[in-house]
Amino acid sequence: MCGFVGFVDEERGYDRLSVLQAMAAAIAHRGPDAEGLFDDGRCALGFRRLAIIDLEGANQPLLNEDGSLVLVFNGEIYNYRELRRRLTAAGHVFSTEGDGEVLVHGWEQWGPKLLDQLRGMFAFALYNRATGELFCARDAFGIKPLYYTAEGRRLLFGSEIKGLLPHPRFQRRLNEGRLATYLCMEYQPDDETLFEGVRKLPAGHWMRWRDGVLERQRWFFPRFTDAGKAPRGSLDRNAALIADTLRDSVATHAVADVEVGCFLSAGVDSSLVAHEAARIMDARTFTVGWGEEAYSELAAAADFAKATGLRNRQRVIDDRTFFASVPAVQYAMDEPLPNPSAVPLYHLCHMAAEDVKVVMSGEGADELFGGYPYYQECLAFEPYGAVPAPLRRAAARAASHLPEGTHGRRYLMRGAEPFARRYLRWEYNFTFAEANELLHPDLGGTSSADAQASTPLPPWALGRDLVGEVLGGAPDEVTAMQTLDILLWMQQDILLKADKMSMAASLELRVPFLDREMFAIASRLPTGQRVSRRETKVALRAAAARTLPPRTAAMPKKGFLTPLASWLKRDRWAAELREVFHSETARRYFDVARLDQLLADHQAGRARNMKKLWACYCFLLWHDQYFR
Incomplete structure (x- = not known):
């Protein structure tokens, strides 16, 4: 696990090596063990290493036999030994024992088709010194990030946005037209970021840069091949x-020349991973929780560890610790992310990093195997969906006048909405109208996704093509929702948070569920073995019941809950938010009176505004670290 930065630029108006060193230093937390630099006057590559495999060798940048190809790579290739045997048989000569070198020789052997053969998590940049071409790629699910910005014949790229900032030609500007989208969704659903001109290479994509021309192409799309409701294999099978x-995936992900641990919550996903890890090693496990028992999984995790013979280290986070670390969390994220679970994850990673260099976690199981309760809503709405749309809209209008909490009100209203508005997180936090009302009237930013528009595009407009593509190929709404969550929520929130929080602690985080062999199984499950009206993750829970305690296998989805909503009602923390809400930055971007009202309503119990308040607070803390 590492980090890299680089630029393709033939300008001579600055000290290239000093700039490259500064860019690499900005991401030193991703790789505190070693630094590597390369520059031929056209392409500069900087690398920071966290040594996991071949500790003494495998430093980067890596070159092929004749020095014509130069690689920087972040991640792990879990089938590198198999690929190495095939490439050696084909005549390639290896100079290290690390996994990254299979990318160099694999590219020589197969070109872009190399990507289809990789089992792992990765983002890499491969430079051809003879042609001047730079080829970059990102893994199928987006476990490892890759950012870039292009202007004229200059390309900057790296594992984190903060690695681009030291370049003297980088223009640091806020992408104001995307603030409404951030307030609605908590992230950008496409390749844009809140830094103007900085883009994310999407998961499952590669890009090629040559002579100032950028080409980008998708190489993987998460298609579920299940034939709707038709059975495909028994549940037991x-x-x-x-x-x-x-079991095979965990064993593969456990390969390292350093000790590997596991995160452990009370849920079935991390418990399965930890249990399988315990079969092959004396696995340490790590858990964080709260003093408030209603939110904490500490006791359940301790019980599971005791029952299965796992070592478990725990840490309690209180409100002071939580709030004190929020600025560091937002800085580490590169972009503001107001998911409160990022804070306990930050502390969990730092605790684990005191003992190990690598951990395994359960991310991805919910998206692949149908773990979110709102997938069940798709099944509940099926009968209502047969009612003609005009009648459903009329019923929704009538239901909207009923008091909140009235039985059937939510069902009638949500069931009348089209799929994209009903299930996607387009207005997960603020509605688009609320977001525009909250933003300062002088802001008037324009989304670069539609430069001709006078107002920012609503988030659902940004994802219209993607939704159409997914719905066109999915047998049912459950499958469509899973596919879209893999492409959006998992990539832009879950995995981004996992990468940034672990790397902030110089810790490698591996995710055995997000393995190509695991997806091959999940993608062929019939819908009913993923989600039923009674149960989520049906087949995965059946698998868990074979080895885990019954209570753990049946544990309902809880998520990484925090007591933040209740903390924000306390005067101490409300005052903290109020001070930030009255800052110069807040007055520049928001209607401060509306912020005050959101906070007052939350404190008084008139509304549950935690998510809205936290989105604004996190943005303001993030902004002042990057733009003041």
Whole structure:
């Protein structure tokens, strides 16, 4: 696990090596063990290493035999030994024992088709010194990030946005037209960021840069091949297949020349990973929680660890610790991310990094195997969906006049909405109208996704093409929702948070569920073995029931809950937010009176505004670290 930065630029008006060193230093937390630099006057590559495999060798940048190809790579290739044997048989000569070198020789052998053969998490940049071409790629699910910005014949790129900032030609500007989208969704659903001109290479994509021309192409799309409701293998058979495949995936992900630990919550996903890890090593596990028992999983995690013989280290986070670390969390994220679970994850990673260099975690199981309760809503709405749309809209209008909490009100209203508005997180936080009312009237930014528009595009307009593509290829709404969550929520929130929080602690985080063999199983499960009206993750829970305690296998989805909503009602923390809400930055971007009202309503119990308040607070803390 590492980080890299680089630029393609033939300008001579600055000290290239000093700039490259400064860019690499900005991401030193991703790789505190070693630094590597390369510059041929056209392409400069900087690398920071966290040594995991081949500790003494495998430093980067890596070159092929004749020095014509130069690689920087972040991630792990879990099938590198198999690929190395094939490439050696084909005549390639290796100079290290690390996994990254298979990318160099694999490119020589297969070109872009190399990507289809990789089992791992990765973002890499491969430079051809003879042609001047730079080829970059990102793994299928977006476990590892890659950012870039292009202007004229200059390209800057790297593992984190903060690695681009030291370049003297980088223009640091806020992408104001995307603030409404951030307030609605908590992230950008496409390749844009809140830094004007900085883009994310999407998961499952590669890009090629040559002579100032950028080409970008998708190489992987997460398609579920299930034939709707048709049975495909018995539940017992598929549960056994999941159990066997996960066992292999965990064993593959455990390969390292350093100690590997596991995160452990009370849920089925991390418990399965930790249990499988315990079969092959004396696995340490790590858990964080709260003093408020209603939110904490400490006791359940301790019980599971005791029952299965796992070592478990725990840490309690209180409100002071939580709030004190928020600025560091937002800085580490590169872009503001107001998911409160980022804060405990930050502390969990730092605790684990005191003992190990690598951890395994359960991310991805919910998206692949159908773990979110709102997937069940798709099934509940099926009968209502057969009612003609005009009648449903009329019922929704009538229901909207009923008091909140009235039985059936939510069902009638949500069931009348089209799929994209009903299930996607387009207005997960603020509605688009609320966001525009909250933003300062003088802001008037224009989204670069539609430069001719006088107002920012609503988030659902940004994702219209993607939704159409997914719905066109999905057999049902459950499958469409899973696919879109893999492409959006998981990539832009879950995995981004996991990468940035772990790397802030110089810790490698591996995710055995997000393995190509695991997805091959999940993608072929019939819908009913993913989600039923009674249960989520049906087949995965059946697999868990074969080895885990019954209470753990049946544990409902809880998420990484925090007591933040209740803390924000306390005068101490409300005053903290109020001070930030009255800052110069807040007055520049928001209607401060509306911020005050949101906070007052939350404190008085008139509304549950935690998510809205936290989105604004996190943006303001992030902004002042990057733009003041």
